[in-house]
Amino acid sequence: DTAVSQTPKYLVTQMGNDKSIKCEQNLGHDTMYWYKQDSKKFLKIMFSYNNKELIINETVPNRFSPKSPDKAHLNLHINSLELGDSAVYFCASSHSGTQNTGELFFGEGSRLTVL
């Protein structure tokens, strides 16, 4: 069983389009994240949700809108895609509260290519 699963794994689209990436975790964690990894492998946090509530939003353009329908799901919708959005997007999850040690469990990544 995949603990943190993302779909799709690969996404190729044109500039200006809107696309979504979905993430689901079956670890029973309360906190979920989106990280962006650029072509130089730099890994930066974008968003964090705890029990469906946004708790971290790291100066990400408004074109990016996360949505958490429940604590096991965190989706990422991107409007008006730009060339610079090309990257690998990783979903992750962790425990929360006193159980949160900072250890992250990552999905397999979604490689977005904007042409």
Add this chain to the structure above:
Amino acid sequence: AQSVSQHNHHVILSEAASLELGCNYSYGGTVNLFWYVQYPGQHLQLLLKYFSGDPLVKGIKGFEAEFIKSKFSFNLRKPSVQWSDTAEYFCAVNTGNAGKSTFGDGTTLTVKP
């Protein structure tokens, strides 16, 4: 805000050579420290972690790391690398602040057979 610095951007070794990757962080309080590994085309996986206690921690695949509080360092070591260790290695720090982890810029390790 905390920051993490990995000094070696790209390391090339021959099999059986010893490895040490540097990681320094800046934060004055208590931290939890991690090393993650990303094999080519794969997601990040936990290699080892330090929360408290013995500052020398052992992880999977023969890796270990030593936390030196006075130097704000958490260097990763392996006595003898293998070709299969070729990967990207990330050091990360978590201060318990709303679950936010800060990652270093990563070190690419290439092991020649």
